[in-house]
Amino acid sequence: MSELSDLSRRNDVHVMKPEGTEALIRALIEDGYEVIGPKVIAQAMLYEPYEAGETPPAGWTDEQDGGRYRLIARDDGKLFDYVVGPQGFKRYLFPPREKLWSAKRTADGFAVGRDGAPAKAYAFFGARACEVAAIGIQDRVFDNGEFSDPTYNARRAKAFIVSVDCSRSASTCFCASMGTGPAPEAGYDIRLSEIFEDGHHMLLVRSGSEAGAAILEKLDLKKAKKADLEKADANSRRAAEMQTRVMPDDAREVLARNMKHSHWVEVGKRCLGCGSCTMVCPTCFCAAMEDVTGLDPDSAERWRQWDTCFSVNHSFIHGGAIRQEAWSRYRQWITHKLSFWHEQFGQSGCVGCGRCITWCPVAIDIVEETRTIRDSEKTEALHG
Amino acid sequence: MNVHPGTAKPVEDPMLPLTYEVVGIKKELPDTVTLDLRAPNGMPFEFEPGQFNMLYAFGVGEIPISISGDTSDPMQLVHTIRVVGKVSQAFAKLKEGDSIGVRGPYGVGWPVNNIKGSDVVIVGGGLGLAPLRPAIYSVLANRGQFGNVVILYGARTPNDLLFEEQLHEWRGRFDLHLDVIVDRAEAGWPGRVGVVTQLIDHAVFDPEETAALVCGPEIMMRYAVQALADRGVDTKNVYVSMERNMHCALGFCGHCQFGGTFVCRDGPVFAYDTISELFTTREA
Amino acid sequence: MVDQRDMASIIGEVDFFDGLPADTLELLAGCAKNVRFNAGDYIYREGQAADTFYIIRHGSVAVQLHVPGRRPLVIESLTTNEVLGWSWIVAPYRWSFDAQCVTLVRALAFDATCLRGKMETDCAVGYEMLRRFVTVMSQRLRGTRIRLADMYAPTVNAAD
Numbered sequence: 131m132s133e134l135s136d137l138s139r140r141n142d143v144h145v146m147k148p149e150g151t152e153a154l155i156r157a158l159i160e161d162g163y164e165v166i167g168p169k170v171i172a173q174a175m176l177y178e179p180y181e182a183g184e185t186p187p188a189g190w191t192d193e194q195d196g197g198r199y200r201l202i203a204r205d206d207g208k209l210f211d212y213v214v215g216p217q218g219f220k221r222y223l224f225p226p227r228e229k230l231w232s233a234k235r236t237a238d239g240f241a242v243g244r245d246g247a248p249a250k251a252y253a254f255f256g257a258r259a260c261e262v263a264a265i266g267i268q269d270r271v272f273d274n275g276e277f278s279d280p281t282y283n284a285r286r287a288k289a290f291i292v293s294v295d296c297s298r299s300a301s302t303c304f305c306a307s308m309g310t311g312p313a314p315e316a317g318y319d320i321r322l323s324e325i326f327e328d329g330h331h332m333l334l335v336r337s338g339s340e341a342g343a344a345i346l347e348k349l350d351l352k353k354a355k356k357a358d359l360e361k362a363d364a365n366s367r368r369a370a371e372m373q374t375r376v377m378p379d380d381a382r383e384v385l386a387r388n389m390k391h392s393h394w395v396e397v398g399k400r401c402l403g404c405g406s407c408t409m410v411c412p413t414c415f416c417a418a419m420e421d422v423t424g425l426d427p428d429s430a431e432r433w434r435q436w437d438t439c440f441s442v443n444h445s446f447i448h449g450g451a452i453r454q455e456a457w458s459r460y461r462q463w464i465t466h467k468l469s470f471w472h473e474q475f476g477q478s479g480c481v482g483c484g485r486c487i488t489w490c491p492v493a494i495d496i497v498e499e500t501r502t503i504r505d506s507e508k509t510e511a512l513h514g
Numbered sequence: 515m516n517v518h519p520g521t522a523k524p525v526e527d528p529m530l531p532l533t534y535e536v537v538g539i540k541k542e543l544p545d546t547v548t549l550d551l552r553a554p555n556g557m558p559f560e561f562e563p564g565q566f567n568m569l570y571a572f573g574v575g576e577i578p579i580s581i582s583g584d585t586s587d588p589m590q591l592v593h594t595i596r597v598v599g600k601v602s603q604a605f606a607k608l609k610e611g612d613s614i615g616v617r618g619p620y621g622v623g624w625p626v627n628n629i630k631g632s633d634v635v636i637v638g639g640g641l642g643l644a645p646l647r648p649a650i651y652s653v654l655a656n657r658g659q660f661g662n663v664v665i666l667y668g669a670r671t672p673n674d675l676l677f678e679e680q681l682h683e684w685r686g687r688f689d690l691h692l693d694v695i696v697d698r699a700e701a702g703w704p705g706r707v708g709v710v711t712q713l714i715d716h717a718v719f720d721p722e723e724t725a726a727l728v729c730g731p732e733i734m735m736r737y738a739v740q741a742l743a744d745r746g747v748d749t750k751n752v753y754v755s756m757e758r759n760m761h762c763a764l765g766f767c768g769h770c771q772f773g774g775t776f777v778c779r780d781g782p783v784f785a786y787d788t789i790s791e792l793f794t795t796r797e798a
Numbered sequence: 799m800v801d802q803r804d805m806a807s808i809i810g811e812v813d814f815f816d817g818l819p820a821d822t823l824e825l826l827a828g829c830a831k832n833v834r835f836n837a838g839d840y841i842y843r844e845g846q847a848a849d850t851f852y853i854i855r856h857g858s859v860a861v862q863l864h865v866p867g868r869r870p871l872v873i874e875s876l877t878t879n880e881v882l883g884w885s886w887i888v889a890p891y892r893w894s895f896d897a898q899c900v901t902l903v904r905a906l907a908f909d910a911t912c913l914r915g916k917m918e919t920d921c922a923v924g925y926e927m928l929r930r931f932v933t934v935m936s937q938r939l940r941g942t943r944i945r946l947a948d949m950y951a952p953t954v955n956a957a958d
Contacts, residue, residue, distance in 0.1 A: 230529050233572060239533045239554075239613025240572050276779065277528045277764040389795045416768030419761040423573035430573035432529075437761075437768070444769060445797075446759050448598040449953040458797040466771055473774025545952050598953055640950035670950035697945045701862055701870040704900055708874055709941045716879075731949040 144335045144351035145358055148209055152185045157348045158253040163290055166222055167255030173201055175215035186256060194300035196493025210324050213300045214483050218261050218412035219254045223285050224268060227435040235428040249284035255292045259311030260483040262293050264412030266317050270475045271415045290341060293318035297365035302484030304375040304497055310481045312369035320345060323362035334362045375497045384504045385469040393503050398457020400492050405438030407486035413479050439463050464496060528764050531570045531615030536608050542594060542676055547606050551591040551614060558588035563648035564623025564755060564783045568763045569593060570615025571604035578760045580645035581619060585652055594644040620763040621782050624649040624753060629725035633661040635717060637738045639668045639710055639730025643676045645755055646729050663690040664717045668710030671696050672703045691718060710734060711741035721746030729755040739786050750787040805830050812853050813879055814930060822923055825916060829909040841897040848885035848893050849910045854878055857903035862896040874938060884931050886910035
């Protein structure tokens with residue numbers, strides 16, 4: 131491979147046929163990646179492992195609204211015309227349940243150690259801009275300058291991201307107002323943009339890293355034309371324009387100054403405290419530690435599993451839980467996500483993916499609740 | 515890079531406890547025990563007053579416990595533990611020679627070095643005296659660098675006084691004023707009965723030149739801060755030690771998130787004025 | 799015996815009376831005398847007529863609740879410069895608890911019967927005295943209420 135072609139693959143935009151995804155996935159698998167991509171399972175678009183030869187499902191779109199998700203089959207062959215399903219890629223970098231270490235009794239006490247299995251190298255295929263942004267947010271959580279999480283970061287260092295621009299939005303999407311989408315600006319190794327117009331169906335391909343450029347070397351690509359780029363940009367613009375939900379840009383300040391607002395109690399009357407929003411959120415990172423012993427009394431293990439700030443025990447201190455009321459747990463979640471996250475990590479904890487709206491059984495809407503509080507400031511509805 | 519602040523040595527894995535040996539046990543109260551711990555290889559344990567460790571009972575669990583020992587004696591790691599759940603129960607059953615897992619020290623402690631030149635009012639309630647003890651040691655070790663030193667301690671009954679021998683020793687010193695008050699007592703108790711805020715009302719210090727270190731149940735801290743403010747102490751000079759649920763102490767698990775802070779990393783000790791808004795925000 | 803003028807100047811130095819006009823201090827001095835109790839003495843007992851109040855000048859006093867079959871429960875301790883007794887100001891003017899000296903106690907004792915009469919006829923005196931005693935009552939009530947939380951109580955919880 132000449133230096134010239136290396137450079138061109140890195141900087142230029144290419145196109146490939148939709149069937150090219152098969153070669154891309156195969157190339158990733160051959161490079162040792164476990165490729166995770168969209169699959170239709172249980173009437174939802176989930177992210178699951180791909181075998182060599184598999185390709186992303188074609189001809190699907192979705193309908194989403196508060197408390198509502200429908201996957202709809204079409205015969206147009208479009209690859210990425212749905213948006214995000216209930217599960218992001220979080221579960222691979224930060225597994226719902228993970229063994230952290232085990233301990234064995236020894237002659238003079240006990241010894242603690244990791245099991246030492248090497249981290250898996252994942253390639254996330256079809257990550258949307260909001261999901262790429264969410265991974266960036268979790269990167270800051272699990273490496274905070276003082277401490278870094280060994281297993282998360284071992285997996286993260288090996289991870290490869292194939293992103294996809296969104297060319298349509300669901301009614302729950304609000305990434306444009308969070309500044310994270312519909313197309314990613316960075317954070318991908320390879321970026322795909324689907325063009326489907328006038329009988330032409332192709333994928334625009336860009337590399338975002340050395341690793342991405344190296345994979346592109348193995349594919350059958352053509353140079354993109356200026357018109358293709360314009361079409362892809364128009365698709366992203368259209369997706370952004372479709373978004374009806376808009377997070378106020380002063381959400382951080384509005385929530386911080388309304389901790390004592392009477393509206394929290396009103397949301398609390400609807401909130402079931404189920405924690406679904408936190409389970410589907412791609413940035414929520416709360417986890418509980420669990421120490422267990424097996425039948426063998428001389429060995430013990432520590433496990434980490436996803437926790438939710440909607441459980442009463444989340445705020446447990448000696449004597450009881452601090453947040454006994456559903457409204458106070460909802461307030462904890464939304465104020466952390468949209469306001470206090472800025473102080474801790476220098477950015478919002480929300481990427482605008484809309485999952486918490488779709489998967490809330492009673493359709494509580496993070497955008498609407500923020501707006502309600504913001505709008506009510508004119509009437510100063512405060513309680514002690 | 516993860517740095518183990520206690521040893522200033524890089525640690526590969528901040529989640530792995532080190533195994534310490536129990537070398538001394540003192541039953542302080544029927545439900546409270548003080549453990550002296552020694553590192554396996556005799557490493558010193560450096561810490562700041564007010565910091566805490568995550569202590570692990572084999573197979574049972576891990577909880578945050580503040581360090582109650584003396585920073586000038588790094589060979590001995592000292593924890594005072596009250597039995598409140600299954601992990602602390604397991605600690606109370608340990609015998610000399612047993613092992614215990616230790617991760618730490620973590621968090622931001624009492625600003626003993628930044629309050630030199632001030633009068634120091636130390637207000638403890640119940641087991642809250644344990645996290646304050648390293649600060650008391652440190653202040654007394656550098657006694658000449660502080661103005662009036664006042665220790666005010668509130669407990670449930672005369673039978674619940676923590677570190678009673680030390681309370682007597684401190685009370686006998688001419689260079690500090692110590693007052694103890696209990697919620698209730700039987701006749702014959704020569705000391706005071708009431709709330710610790712009543713001691714603040716009468717203690718001798720110059721409010722404008724005073725730093726206060728407050729630790730105890732949240733109710734007690736709330737009223738103590740109020741009593742100090744009523745005396746004219748600026749709440750930016752009042753420090754409180756917060757308790758929140760903690761599972762990791764590294765900022766990863768989310769349980770101790772308190773506004774824009776994690777209590778495990780940004781606390782447990784906070785200048786009151788930085789958290790007053792949240793401190794007075796009701797959760798119910 | 800302390801003469802009337804000396805008593806007025808002693809009373810003028812008591813924090814509790816800070817800011818009272820000279821004629822009220824004179825009046826108080828006329829109702830006041832120095833008293834002394836030994837450790838273990840009862841200054842008053844539950845159920846007795848409350849016709850005196852005290853400013854402790856030295857020593858400490860335990861306000862106690864008599865409990866049959868147990869040692870008395872100390873519910874409040876009072877010491878130098880604090881006021882002992884406010885039942886004299888509220889009908890039916892009867893002590894609700896026992897006041898027992900923990901140490902030797904020197905105090906100023908004020909004849910409440912004489913003072914109550916003056917408070918009835920002179921609203922300014924009545925207001926000044928009530929204002930001061932209400933503050934004492936409020937502080938003690940707040941202290942008692944905070945203690946009702948039993949905030950240092952042991953809490954054993956298996957979920958920990």
